[in-house]
Amino acid sequence: MIRILQSAAAVILLISVWLLAPGTGVPILAYHQVSSAAEIYSIDPADFEQQMQYLASHGYTAVSLSELFAAREGTGRLPEKPVIITFDDGYADNYLTALPIMEKYRMKSTVFIITGQVGQPAYLTWEQIRDMQARTTEIASHTHSHVALNQIDQAVVAEELRRSKQLLEEHLPQPVEFLAYPFGQYNRQTMAAVQQAGYRGACTGLPGLGTTAGDAYQLKRVNVPRPKYGLWEFRLRLLRAQLYAKLSRQ
Numbered sequence: 001m002i003r004i005l006q007s008a009a010a011v012i013l014l015i016s017v018w019l020l021a022p023g024t025g026v027p028i029l030a031y032h033q034v035s036s037a038a039e040i041y042s043i044d045p046a047d048f049e050q051q052m053q054y055l056a057s058h059g060y061t062a063v064s065l066s067e068l069f070a071a072r073e074g075t076g077r078l079p080e081k082p083v084i085i086t087f088d089d090g091y092a093d094n095y096l097t098a099l100p101i102m103e104k105y106r107m108k109s110t111v112f113i114i115t116g117q118v119g120q121p122a123y124l125t126w127e128q129i130r131d132m133q134a135r136t137t138e139i140a141s142h143t144h145s146h147v148a149l150n151q152i153d154q155a156v157v158a159e160e161l162r163r164s165k166q167l168l169e170e171h172l173p174q175p176v177e178f179l180a181y182p183f184g185q186y187n188r189q190t191m192a193a194v195q196q197a198g199y200r201g202a203c204t205g206l207p208g209l210g211t212t213a214g215d216a217y218q219l220k221r222v223n224v225p226r227p228k229y230g231l232w233e234f235r236l237r238l239l240r241a242q243l244y245a246k247l248s249r250q
């Protein structure tokens, strides 16, 4: 009986060590809005601040997708505990609410802009986007009109990708190299089209960690909706992403 218990304890210890050892990838957090509106993809500013503070006090350094790709290509190195903070859709609160909080904790982010929505109510203006980029925010594309790219004609896909990149680059001094798939929807053809349109990589909605190897056009992310269970939920989401990454051997 004691032997069985000892073996069980040994197995539990091994599993714990495996679970707690750092994963090989980079958590790419996926946010949308930062506001008090009670919607699933709108996170309260107080919760957002708590999460940024958690990351900062646990030694995380926010990096951009460009920095992840520089590490992938061997032209740069990542810090010890990197994290990538992304926002989808390009809401004005990313600038008005999230940016000051991130700057307080020395964090930076990547914002995926729907170019067809720029300047619309609740969305970022070109002036705000320019200022965000000047304040170390990486600006990327979320297509021109936010359509599911795996459900439309390939010619329309190409146009959505081209137009969005072109508009962003016309309005901004820095090149636009990354994309997030609207609704996280994509297929093999979509990935090829994104590459052909001149993007270096793309983010999906699939859970897991971004990696310094693997497919550049299907980066996994850690979705961060409005939390029901405070900071614990955030910590669990980070842990779950590590678990997925280990199980899929990224």
Ligand SMILES: [Zn+2]
Pocket: 088, 089, 142, 146, 182, 183
């Ligand atoms: Zn979106």
